[in-house]
Amino acid sequence: MEAVGVAIASGQLAPGSRLTLEGLQQEYGISRTVARDTMKVLESMNLVYPRRRVGIVVQERSLWNVFDPKLVRWRLASDRRDLQYSSLTELRIAVEPIAAAGAARRASAAERAQLVSLAADLRRVGGAGDLQAFLAADIAFHQLLLRSCGNEMFRALEGMVAEVLTSRTRQGLMPFKPRDEALQAHEDVAAAVAGGDTALAERAMHHILDEVREAMGLH
Numbered sequence: 001m002e003a004v005g006v007a008i009a010s011g012q013l014a015p016g017s018r019l020t021l022e023g024l025q026q027e028y029g030i031s032r033t034v035a036r037d038t039m040k041v042l043e044s045m046n047l048v049y050p051r052r053r054v055g056i057v058v059q060e061r062s063l064w065n066v067f068d069p070k071l072v073r074w075r076l077a078s079d080r081r082d083l084q085y086s087s088l089t090e091l092r093i094a095v096e097p098i099a100a101a102g103a104a105r106r107a108s109a110a111e112r113a114q115l116v117s118l119a120a121d122l123r124r125v126g127g128a129g130d131l132q133a134f135l136a137a138d139i140a141f142h143q144l145l146l147r148s149c150g151n152e153m154f155r156a157l158e159g160m161v162a163e164v165l166t167s168r169t170r171q172g173l174m175p176f177k178p179r180d181e182a183l184q185a186h187e188d189v190a191a192a193v194a195g196g197d198t199a200l201a202e203r204a205m206h207h208i209l210d211e212v213r214e215a216m217g218l219h
Contacts, residue, residue, distance in 0.1 A: 001038045002074070003028065008047050008058055009071060010078030019048065019056040045071055069159035076167040088164045093209045095154055096142070100189055100205035101198040102149030111148040112194040118144065119190035126178040134178065135169045141186060145193075145205075182211045 004024070007013040024035040039056050042048045045065045048056050064071060075084040103111070118141040125133040142165065143158045185207040192201035 001041055004038060004042065005047070005070060005074040006077050008042070009074035010080060013058050015058050015060045017058040018054060019058070021056075047071070067157070067160055069163045072160050072163040073167065076163065076171075081167075081171075085164070085168075088160070089209070089213055091157075092161065092164075093206075093213070095157060096145065096209060097202040097205040099145050099149040099151065099154045100193065100201040102151055102154070103145050104193045104196050104198040104201040106150035107148035107193055111144060115141065115144055115148075115190045116194050119187045122178070122186050123183050126183055129177050131169055135165060139165050141190075145189070148193075179211065182208060185211065 004013070004019075013019075019039070021032055021035045021039070024030065024038065025032055028035075030038075039048060039050075043050070043056075045068050046063050047059055047065075049059055051057050066072075072084070072088070075081065078084075103115070107115070118137055121137040122134060122141065125137060139162045142161050146154050146158050146161065149155070185204050188204035189201055189208065192198075192204055
């Protein structure tokens with residue numbers, strides 16, 4: 001599934017390309033059951049569709065489920081990753097500041113305290129240069145904001161945000177030690193959410209994403 005997914009996401013298998021269960025069995029040395037199950041997953045993501053007497057056909061890009069975390073991961077693993085980073089960063093800029101304001105308005109006391117704790121964790125492990133621990137805390141921080149903002153559509157982006165943060169780290173696009181400005185901005189978001197300051201939470205999240213956009217060369 002990963003191999004075929006990346007091939008589709010990268011354009012190696014262009015829209016209209018034909019696949020067959022028999023061909024997949026031969027190419028990857030898998031059983032018919034595995035080939036069929038793989039195509040069912042890709043069909044559920046709207047990447048392929050069955051056509052009678054033809055086989056399985058790669059779907060047009062405009063119909064893909066672009067918010068599926070697996071597709072996000074595959075696109076970030078392809079040679080089109082720059083376009084994917086750009087579109088994902090623009091989406092995050094549009095969503096996460098509003099999510100931070102929503103969290104300042106609606107988060108529970110436990111969620112507010114956890115966000116402050118995660119910001120402190122980011123400062124601690126970031127200063128130590130522990131990228132894996134930093135990644136785990138960063139994912140938890142941003143997912144908590146999306147969960148606690150009170151908007152179920154924003155919450156549905158949790159998996160996508162985790163994939164883009166993971167990809168940046170795995171592809172060496174994160175500095176060994178995070179910039180102090182980025183760490184401070186996370187602490188500012190957490191403090192604003194804890195204090196119920198919606199305007200400050202939104203501004204501080206914009207600062208985080210401005211840093212991301214600059215780091216990705218998207219200005």
